[in-house]
Amino acid sequence: MHHNLIQHIRKHITLSDNEILTLNKYIEQSNYKKKEFVLQENNVCRNLYFVEKGCLRMYFINAKAVEQIVQFALDGWWISDLKSFINNTPSDYYIQTIEESKIISINTEKLDQLLNELPKLERYFRIIMQKELAGAQFKSKLMYEMSKEDFYNHFCTSFPEFVQRVPQYMIASYLGLTPEYVSELRKKM
């Protein structure tokens, strides 16, 4: 059972075959069909999710009853509502597959036990969190400095594969603009 998560961990720390066995005791792997829910609103987000293969989106329903996407996750990314995960409070978000996906999850208690048994993984998760935070800082900077038009163009040129893989209206939502406006922008090019 040699999944992508192991490759991912080994990019950051060493891991013996024995330690992999330990790791595997604590994680859970499942397959999801397209549009299946990994997390539903009002449930506590008890897991960190790692995308082995596939594509997820995280969104909430805003005051106008419209889905607002805040994050995507592709192969090799972690995703979670950390506020809910840390505080054990109901989540405001849905996490849902966009395509058929293979997801590894680890829940609060298991993560705790795993980190006790294999403290070197603290380092791995520290690095992951640090990187994600760097990413969040960067996205935030782009949103501060760019007009929506520039932000859209920037996104399309930075992640062309993504634009192929995910419907327009989801990208619009993630970037904080309406499908109508995206449509107008595409006409320009």
Add this chain to the structure above:
Amino acid sequence: MHHNLIQHIRKHITLSDNEILTLNKYIEQSNYKKKEFVLQENNVCRNLYFVEKGCLRMYFINAKAVEQIVQFALDGWWISDLKSFINNTPSDYYIQTIEESKIISINTEKLDQLLNELPKLERYFRIIMQKELAGAQFKSKLMYEMSKEDFYNHFCTSFPEFVQRVPQYMIASYLGLTPEYVSELRKKM
């Protein structure tokens, strides 16, 4: 030498007096006057900064040559340009004191050495990064769902001490609106 950082760490993990001595070998403490720079644009952000006492802001200069604040840090907060810190690349940001401040800093190599000598701190930093990421996710959600007017009101009621301590135009900048518009909003109340 019993600084606030130790209290902060002890909220998350245990730390013996001996371990404190080790820690103190690697960190550096300095005092800054009002408006002094902790980091300047184009320099690599080589440190994580912990605010012992005082107040910092992190900002960049946007295309219109206007300061755009992306983050504040008060007593007991960590702050850093992680993208620059991780990749050793020049930063786009300035970090500057708003008031006279006492700052603890730890640079890349020292952090590395410290974490080797005191691996249990990996856990502390993992938790810190996790919490900051949760905070970033939360701020991002607010920016997606609220109008600027609501965002401003929300901020003022959530952090009244902050509004006392920091000039209006900095809060405006942080929230992504113009000082003129803030002025208009204040008149309403």
Add this chain to the structure above:
DNA sequence: CGGTCTCTTGACGGAGTTCAAAGCTAGTGG
């Protein structure tokens, strides 16, 4: 093929910006 998603078009409106100017406030030096 029928129905439900997804994308496009165009007219209109409004939240929030820009610009320019004036009124405050607070820190500094004499």
Add this chain to the structure above:
DNA sequence: CCACTAGCTTTGAACTCCGTCAAGAGACCG
């Protein structure tokens, strides 16, 4: 301790980016 200046806040008018609404055209799936 006063006066000056630079920095901060306020006003108001004009403008614009982008959202809203309504309707239609494709596209995909069972």
